Amino acid sequence: APPRPAPPPPPPPPSALEPEPEPEPEPEPQRQPEARRQGERDEPPWPPTGGGGSKLPLLIIGMLLLLALAAAAAWYLGLFGGAPDATAEAPAEPPPAPVVSVPEPAPQAAAPAQPELKGRARAQAYLRGDPMPAPGDMLTTAVEWEKGGDCEASIIVLNTAAGMDAAASLALAQRYDPATVDSSGCVSTADAETAIYWYERPADQGDLTAQSRLGLLLTERNTSGPLFDRGMQYLRDAAKAGDADAKARLQKLGE
Template sequence: MLRIELKAAQSGQPGHGELTVHGWQEGSDALELTVQRNQDGRYLGENGEWDTSPSWHALGGLHLVDEKLSGEVGPWLIDPLMLDPQMAYMLQLRNEDGSDKGVLRILGTILSSKAAGNSTHDEKKVERKAEPEQDIVPVVPEVLPEPPAPASEVISAPVSEPLVVEAPSAPPPQIPVAKKGSKLPLILVTVLLILALAVAAWWFLLRAPSTDITPSDTPAPVVGAMAGCSAQALSDAREDLSFIQACLKSNPSSEQVLEVIAVAKDAKRCGVVQRLYAHKAQSGDAAIAYAYAREYDPAHYSSGGCIEAADAETAMYWYEIAVNNDPDNQDASQRLEELKK
């Protein structure tokens, strides 16, 4: 079974990635590739859509060195995969010498070609329009010298009006008022005290009830967050994708994920089953990878579920992830060795 990895291209260009295939021994001439996703078993078609029958895509530009096949692939492969990078994909290679397959592992962040935009195309348009307009630019300075003269006149005119000082007429009445009565400061202090008491009374009597209501509202979001990955949350969710996103954001334990998967199986919500399995297993959850491997293992496979058929090679792939992250899992190690025979 091949070990296939995909990461962003060294050039960083959106829509391009570097494909690496470990264990390929059949040469690099006339290679063809087919891609199958595990959610519904559909294959990547010629037009980027997902069809029920396999389509073989010519795979050029890859170089083989010591059973390691590597090279750059373009938007024809990157764009369909980046629509749902958390999905598990099975890739099969073939040429005249033989064929082999493996589960794709997507490493890091890869951008689709849509992220590139049309900035380069727009810049060229701007440059072409700017050239003919340069002949008109020298005419503009001839019109500019006249505005400064009226501008200075307009500024000097209003300056003379603010020079009429009317402020000194206001202060003289205020001076005798302060001298007429010595009780004025006491009256002002009393008024200020009354206002301060009124404000304090309004704050404690009228504002206090609103603060009592706020704590009662805060527990609700906490309860919802705890139920983000549970059987009840799954039954309440109408869309699988929104539930999966909320479930994964809550950072659930392996036990929680397995419980949700069991409920999703009974409800025939296979999209939830496949995506939770694939995401948690690829992220290094040994328990989930082990359970996912048993779904495909011919020795443990049961029909009527979300896995259409047993597949020893797919089971080997998930057993390897389980063993790599949990070397003490003796059953996973034993089944992996038995399937390799």
């Protein structure tokens, strides 16, 4: 039998260093621009407004802004050792102003003392006070001025108070009453009629001393008539209240 032919040698193995070339992509057919109509203008291309665009650039920009803000905050808080020195920025305090000694002004000469008022001028200045003095204060002032020898001012003030107050009226009546007049006082001469006039207010208000003295003066100066009868009534009121002088006068008059 004839001998078999030898088999063909195997193909050489592909080299690992030489990769097979990739097939080149077929070029896409270029889109021919449509014919522009007559009169139309070229419009500038606008970026797509649809939601199909990539948001990666916006995310990157946002992250960069956040990093910049964080770095600025860390720098301000001193995390990087570069915090601003607040004391260095504060303006330096101005130096204290020099102390200037001011000479004390020379003492002014005291104003000349006004002459003390006396008599009517003193009484008028007192009574025109604002507010006007109370009757009780007037009586006290009149007594003080009387002791000081200013009789004119004392009597004017006492007369004013007697027209408003029973106690002042009684005090003024006693200065004119023949039984109690003080020859060394401001009223040195008795005046029974004036005493009767000033006794009426306190007597009508129930003052025992005024009733007794008024009844005695009226019955001494009148033997009958309305004034005598008024005097008798004052004596009865005083005697009923226990006044011994009034009782003695009534007994003398036959009661």
